[in-house]
Amino acid sequence: xxGRGVRGLFLxxxxxALLGCKSSTAGEQAQRAVETVRVASxxxxxxxxxxxSAEFRKAxxxxxxxxxxxxxxxxxxxxxxxxPFDVFFSADLSYPExxxxxxLGVPDTQFKYGxxxxxxxxxxxxxxxxxxxxxxxxxxxxxxxxxxxxxxxxPYGKAAVSAMQKLGVYDDVKDKLVLGENISQTxxxxxxxxxxxxxxxxxxxxxxxxxxxxxxxxxxxxTYPRLVQGGVVMSWAKHxxxxxxxxxxxxxxxxxRILKKFGFYEAEGPD
Amino acid sequence: xxxxAIALSFELAALTTAVLLLVGLPIGYYIATxxxxxxxxxxxxxxxxxxxxxxxxxxxxxxxxxxxxxxIGAFYESVTGRLLPFSFQGLLVASVLYSLPFSVQPFxxxxxxxxxxxxDASFCLGESRFRTFLRITLPLSxxxxxxxxxxxxxxxxxxxxxxxxxxxxxxxxxxxxxxxxYDAMQxxxxxxxxxxxxxxxxxxxxxxxxxxxxxGGAFSPWSKKS
Numbered sequence: 001x002x003g004r005g006v007r008g009l010f011l012x013x014x015x016x017a018l019l020g021c022k023s024s025t026a027g028e029q030a031q032r033a034v035e036t037v038r039v040a041s042x043x044x045x046x047x048x049x050x051x052x053s054a055e056f057r058k059a060x061x062x063x064x065x066x067x068x069x070x071x072x073x074x075x076x077x078x079x080x081x082x083x084p085f086d087v088f089f090s091a092d093l094s095y096p097e098x099x100x101x102x103x104l105g106v107p108d109t110q111f112k113y114g115x116x117x118x119x120x121x122x123x124x125x126x127x128x129x130x131x132x133x134x135x136x137x138x139x140x141x142x143x144x145x146x147x148x149x150x151x152x153x154x155p156y157g158k159a160a161v162s163a164m165q166k167l168g169v170y171d172d173v174k175d176k177l178v179l180g181e182n183i184s185q186t187x188x189x190x191x192x193x194x195x196x197x198x199x200x201x202x203x204x205x206x207x208x209x210x211x212x213x214x215x216x217x218x219x220x221x222x223t224y225p226r227l228v229q230g231g232v233v234m235s236w237a238k239h240x241x242x243x244x245x246x247x248x249x250x251x252x253x254x255x256x257r258i259l260k261k262f263g264f265y266e267a268e269g270p271d
Numbered sequence: 272x273x274x275x276a277i278a279l280s281f282e283l284a285a286l287t288t289a290v291l292l293l294v295g296l297p298i299g300y301y302i303a304t305x306x307x308x309x310x311x312x313x314x315x316x317x318x319x320x321x322x323x324x325x326x327x328x329x330x331x332x333x334x335x336x337x338x339x340x341x342x343i344g345a346f347y348e349s350v351t352g353r354l355l356p357f358s359f360q361g362l363l364v365a366s367v368l369y370s371l372p373f374s375v376q377p378f379x380x381x382x383x384x385x386x387x388x389x390x391d392a393s394f395c396l397g398e399s400r401f402r403t404f405l406r407i408t409l410p411l412s413x414x415x416x417x418x419x420x421x422x423x424x425x426x427x428x429x430x431x432x433x434x435x436x437x438x439x440x441x442x443x444x445x446x447x448x449x450x451x452x453y454d455a456m457q458x459x460x461x462x463x464x465x466x467x468x469x470x471x472x473x474x475x476x477x478x479x480x481x482x483x484x485x486x487g488g489a490f491s492p493w494s495k496k497s
Contacts, residue, residue, distance in 0.1 A: 073457045145357055150440060153457040178357040178439030189439065194338045194356035 035239040036064040037246055038084060042091035042229070043069040043184040044116060044156065047207035048262035049089070055258065056249050063242045071182035073153030079104060079234065086237035087246055091116060091183070091201075092155035093230030105232035106240075113250050114264030116227035117202040118159050119216035123193055130197070130217035135167040137217065138197060143176065147195035149186045150179040156186070159224035160199035166223040190214075202263030221265075228267055272466050275443050276451035283359070283447060284427040287366040291374040291423045292416075294367065299378025299419075300404065318375045321368060326432025333365045334437045357439030362447075365433050370426045374419040381415020382408055414486050421482045425475065 041049055046069050053065045068085070076095040079088060080102065088105070090096050093112060099105035120130045120137055130137040138146055149157030157179065164170040180186030183201045190198030191210060205216045231250075237243045249255050256266060298318060305311040321329060337355035338344045347355050355361040385408050393403040409416065431449040438445035440454070448471060455464035 071457065073459070077456060077459060144354060145439075147439070150454065150457075152454055153459075178441055178445075181435055181440070185436075189356075192334060192338055193340045194334060194354075195439075 034062050034064045035242045036066055037237075037239060037242050038086045039065055039067040039089065039246070040075040040079065040083070040085040040087070041067055041069050041089040042072045042075075042155075043182045044091050044201035044203050045069070045089055045229075046184055046204070047209070048203055048259055048264070051262075052250065052255060052258050055254060056246060059249065059254075060242075060245055063239075063245060065246070069182075069184065071149075071154050074182075082236060084236075085234060086239065086243045087231060087233050089113070089229070089231040089250075091227060091229055093228040096230045096232035099232055099234070104235055106235050106237075109233035109244065109247060110230065111232070111247055111251060112228055112230045112267035113255075114229045114259045114267050116156065116159075116229055117221065117263055117265065118156060118163065118199055118219045118224065118227075119202050119205045120197060120219060121187070121190055121200050121205050121210070121214050121216040122197045123190065123214045124212075126196065126214075128197065129215070131215060134217055135164070135169055135219070138164070138169055138173045138176075143173075143196040145178050145195040145197075146173060146176045147178050147180055147186045147189035147198035147200075149183045149200075150181060154180075154182055155227055156183045156199075156201050159227055160219075162225060163199070163219045163223040167219075206261070206263045229264065230267075272463070272470060273446075273448065273451040273455075276446050276448045277467070277470070279443060279446065280428055280448040283362060283366060284424045286363055287370055287427040288374075288420050288424045290363070290367050291370060292420060295371070295374035295378050295419060295423075296416075299375045300382055300408070302375065302379040303382035315379075319372050321370070322372045326369070326430075327436065329365070329369055330433045330436030333361075333368065333433065337361050337364065337437065356437060357441055357445060359444050362434060362438055362445050365437050366427045366430060369430060369433050370423040373422040373426045377415045377419035377422065378412070381412030381418075384415075385411045417482065417485065421478070425478065428471075428475070 039049075049067060053067065056063070056065065072090040072092050072095050075083070075085070075088060075090065076099070079085060079099055082104070088096060088099065096105055096110050100107050100110050120135070122128050122130055122137070127142050128137045128140045133140070137143065148160040151157035151161040161170065164173065178189060178195055180189055183204065186198055187200045187204045187210060189195045190200070191213060199219065202216075202218065204210055205214075231247065233240065233243045233247060250259075260266065298314065302311060302315055302318070334356060335341060336343050337347075339348055339354060344355050347353075355364070389407055389411070390403055393407050398406070429449065430447070431453070434445065434447050434450055435453070438447070438450065440446050440450055446454075448467060452464050452467050452471075455461075455467065
């Protein structure tokens, strides 16, 4: 009885293993036809990059994008250990800069693609009106938990803390802070109602998944260090030409239009 | 080293183990002794779920279940006036669920290994089920109970994914040692990450070595193995 069960399980596993072989060879064949560019991207770009990559695919059908989202600091640490990504989009220009200095990023591919903005976001049903109250919304008693990104390593978290300090509310609200691992988790904390308010990237507040679900107030740009977003192509990129195509597309008119739509200011200056 | 996070992790692990002892003993006893097979199998399967499910699944449900929009979260808020997510209590709930199989399974297997003739003898002498459990089953299965407690403690100490998803990283409240190491790494502070990791590694090794020595009967208060 028991023996038969084990044999049956073995057969099932064998079957699954065979299926696995088949699909992986099919995958290899597909890969030969197109070039895959592996992208590590700051999570504030999530929705903008979804749209960008759809447009990019139309223009370059032979290039496949494989995008991983996470926190910029985390990617920087991984890329310093030669993580298998070809292009890095960071929420903080300093990370690509440091990668280039370390000889890991290709110097002439370093680029700025936008300036990030932060907003105070509350869910739709919230009794607090950030558009009327501005930063004082955080001081409201109805706001018991405020989600921000971890200021130790997430650029948006640093910006949030700096803005609260500059606007004089930090000491009053610091005990209400909960920290998201990156800016999308921060948005998720407040979108789910677990936190009453959040300081998140405008690009997420404008994203289809969040737009209808809450209200926001833009934190004045001069209260926090400029969130210059930048990227770089890694020196070990498998298809450097395809990676450069992606970089060029992001900086092109079409790319800029999409980034603007998702709340990124245009980055001025060369690069 | 982030002593605050280390202390918090130990507090969380100790409380989780205590709760699991209270919750796990009856469940383990039920699984070991129940004759009603279909129900017992279901209970066993539910208890074992956290072994199979990724922490993300548990984290997802726990975050939604604890939030103020869920009945559980709303009830807790109306009773205590506080929110469960991002609180130590919320983390405790998540940890208890996450480590449940690590206590219940050793408990249950130890209980079912107890010679049933001893139990029958106790019942024949007129002892109640509860007294029989306390005087016979528990002393005879102490090794399994200790194993379950050590595993729960260790598993909670090493908990990462669920805490990352539901904790909110509040220093002294939900920033456990695993999160603190992750933060240190992300801030590129490899020195701090390395020191805390080494401390945890050595400590975990010592605790486990001590437990296995204890299980080997070296310091057993009951059995006199040579």
